[in-house]
Amino acid sequence: MAASILQLQQVSKNYTLRGVTIPVLRDISFEIETGATAAIVGPSGSGKTTLLGLCAGLDQCSDGTVLLNEIALNGLSEDELAQVRNAHVGFIFQNFQLLPTLTALENVMVPMELHGVRDASGMAIELLEKVGLASRAAHYPSQLSGGEQQRVSLARAFANKPKILFADEPTGNLDAETGQLVEELLFQLNREAGTTLVLVTHDLDLAAKTQRIIHIKGGRIH
Template sequence: MSTILKVEGLSKTYQSGSKSLQVLHDISFSIQAGESLAIVGPSGSGKTTLLGLAAGLDQSDAGNVEINQIKLNSLSEDDRAQVRNEHVGFIFQNFQLIPTLSALENVMVPLELRGDKGAESVAKNLLKQVGLAERIDHYPSQLSGGEQQRVAIARAFSNEPKILFADEPTGNLDEETGQKIEDLLFSLNREKGTALVLVTHDAELAQKTDHVIHLKGGKMMESSLKASIAS
């Protein structure tokens, strides 16, 4: 298997007036194609900051990030955006669908921005895979939370990403719906061979991944292999 994400010595400090707040301290880990990894820890431990840095949404003060063997730290913002467009998918807690577009159109947006031909056909197939073949013309306001997250998952897989980043993907869902979304996410991850990195407060969800990173106060307290119980 090839290494899809490699994080080495990652540190991040934010300035607040005259004060400095170091939110991440010397974080290192890697994940292979087809593997899954959970980032867990209390609120304020740096989980979302780490996710953003690993995905190339922000730059660290120290350390290096490689996605699919591309070093991000030396790239311009435009070049990092290009790497994200070509190699990365995102799923957020609040779905982030465009309210004025149908489910089909929401999935088609990144495909059309890339200039992909056959965007509608690809989007319809993805929505079928997530169980929404009969809901493609519905708008977000006409869909349940679980259905909106399914649309978001279909959109995340639209560029055939090498790695998927998910920030509390079941955080706004009830337990039963969240379980269905988890099953779908891991099923697609296996099927597509996509690396999966997720931030979660849900211990049971974290236990389903191959690796778990525990953060506290911006420091990595431990990293464990959970392949024997991975979904």
């Protein structure tokens, strides 16, 4: 059996608003094996995105343990978390989250440049070719369509050869046809790179394409 790349043990997350503690996630435990694909599904406000943020090291849990590639994320400083994200994690967001002041090529280069990779430009061009956007390398995000922006975002997510990829509603902002294209690209690149994929979605058809579905409701796994 393959080793786990992500382990959550009794994870809880609370927010405090005007002195009142609001529990968002309660007692969450699961494991994801290396190379596996999984989907977190649930209704709006169920805590899906919060869970994704905890798994990806974007936020800290209130209780419990999160182990990413055998690194305990609890108690790490923001800089240490940034290092973990840069070395092991790739992201795809519903709103694409490209840097508006950088061209498509520069956006893909960012994770590699932060990591000190040489020839980041050559590798970024290759990635853009894989998503079919090499000809749009010099364009700024505002000059690209939504589908094109998400494909640039896909290329960026794979730039540092991450061990695990987190995708938050990757097709949520796209029409059906473009969404389909992005889905196919996502799974294809994931297969080729052998990356673990965890996605958050409302779309049960998309979730069905993963090996495992984690249902979440009211902050708990069902």
